[in-house]
Amino acid sequence: MAEITCGNRMTREINAEIRRAIAAGEREIVVNDPGARHNLGVAVLEPVRIRFAGSVGYYCAGLIDGPRIEIDESAGWGLAESMMSGEVVVHGSAGNGAAAAMRGGTVVIHGDAAARLGVSMKGGTVLVAGNCGYMAGFMGQKGRLVVCGDAGDAFADSLYETMCFVGGGIQGLGTDAVVEEPSQEDTAWLDATLAEYLPGTAQRGRDFKKVVAGRKLWNFDKREWKVWQEAL
């Protein structure tokens, strides 16, 4: 296992040291004292395990493909944005736009997520143990977004095919968001996902509401102009 201490160094030097450690064959790396620096662990493409022993700033684990990245405390905006595969686990909370545009893999946030969770997501799974802020799931294209606690306003606005699940209350649904009964397949998937990533939870798949696109925004129809008026 390699250990990297950030000290007074810049992000560029720390990321370069992470890359050197990976190139040298290290498969487990601990980064001490990250100090909420931005852009740590960006674009890691190897199946390594990296643990940030503290809080990280914006875009941690952005554009990754394959690693498992664990953050002991909290993360800033754009956590794991555009990630393609791998796992990102945050033991604290995450700022705006967590899992934005993610294409695959899994993001787990043990605390709360701020606004625009999973915005424009294109695949994968984002799981929040706590609550999320407004506009979670906005324009979600594919993948699954799970919030065990409460969801903020404008939840699941303008969805394409992302499936959203909420264990608590929803402050307000977004435009064209529709609540429907989860299928047996959905609850089985939720049970398996909760068991894997939040094994201590008392929640079960059957406790979740499912929110999907009403598809009224997918193609313009003048009979639906009221919906479009609110969306645009």
Next chain:
Amino acid sequence: MESLAGGALKDLLQASGTFQPAVIEDIQAKAASGLYRIRGWGTLRERRWATFDDLTFLPCSLTRIPLEGYREKCSTKTVLGKRFARKPIELDIPVMITGMSWGALSYNAKVALARGARTAGSSNTTGDGGMLMAERENSRTLIYEVLPSRYGINIHHMRMADAIELTIGQGAKPGTGGLLLGSKVSDVIAKQRDLPVGVDQRSPARHPDFLGPDDMIIKVEELREATDWQVPIFIKMGASRVFDDVKLAAKAGADVIVVDGMEGGTGASPAILQEHTGIPTLAAVCEARAALEDIGLYGEVQLIIAGGIRDGVDAAKAIALGADAVYIGTAALIALNCNRPLYVEDYQQLGTEPHHCHHCHTGRCPVGITTQDPELMKRLDMDEGAERVANLLRAMTLEIQMLARACGKSDIHHLEPEDMAALSMEASAICGIPLAGTRKVFGR
């Protein structure tokens, strides 16, 4: 009255100057559909605004010595991204192909543009749909766009690019997202963008993971980390509050700033945005240069100007006003046969005629450029198209050199505002160039 010719008869009938026939048609179309008008291309209105045509070059006579055409060297080499990138891009010419998505354009069009740009020693750009691998394979210098939608975003593709362009907006419709109507969201395009087949795709206007210029500083650093500080980072914006926006983009760490004026084209957009938003390209280049001079970064941050560039004359004037290079989009598509009188009956089926078509949004492009229909696409031969694009780029470059030599310049980048005179008071005021026949810059 029956004996009067049609035009004279219409004059006597006194049509409204306010509710002209096109306005009447527009109102009635909206009354039928309940939706604003959507179309491709760019602004169509003939309006009184200052353009590059309001400037003229002042070639050498007795005060300066011209270079001998065809004999004396006039460099066109263009280097972009010298500020922070380890590998700036080096082009043989200053005319580049702008970002147009695979989806808005056909596969054949994207490949033809890439091959044409490669042949001419220039670059091409991906667009709002990610990288088409055939485009990469056929490009010499490929710029990878990172747009608000992030369709097809792929770190592996990003690392295959020669530059990254973080797009904030575009000239045809600044402040709004992209649009691709369902007729063009085919199986393959839907898969590329992770969208349902046939959906009227509306892209977000804002990036999903940053909002303002301060966040963008961090975003630019992320892109540099992702590409190991190797390739230049461009920031592209639609021309709006250019003086302030350019300074903010420079502060964010851009190597290159792209400003796209309101004459810029698009595959599909609400028509009102094309006609009533943004500022003209001529004004945009002047504001952009002034902004970089104001913060002492003119020359260090390179400037690319886009939006309705038609020929080497427009390009030379943009360069003389401060641009390092220009993007062309619509002109490159015209080189591929856009609006050419071929398959005339298909234009007519769309309710238009060659030279008047702006129906890219329908996906029924008669010449196979802005379509995903395999049969229509076949009408665009990639090799022939590539040759025409390369020819256009070369011809434009020769035009720029011709003007530069006539002005006594051995490098096209030595063209400067004082090589020109203004032909209108508006152009004089905008460009800070004396009106022809006077020594006066209007507004100063």
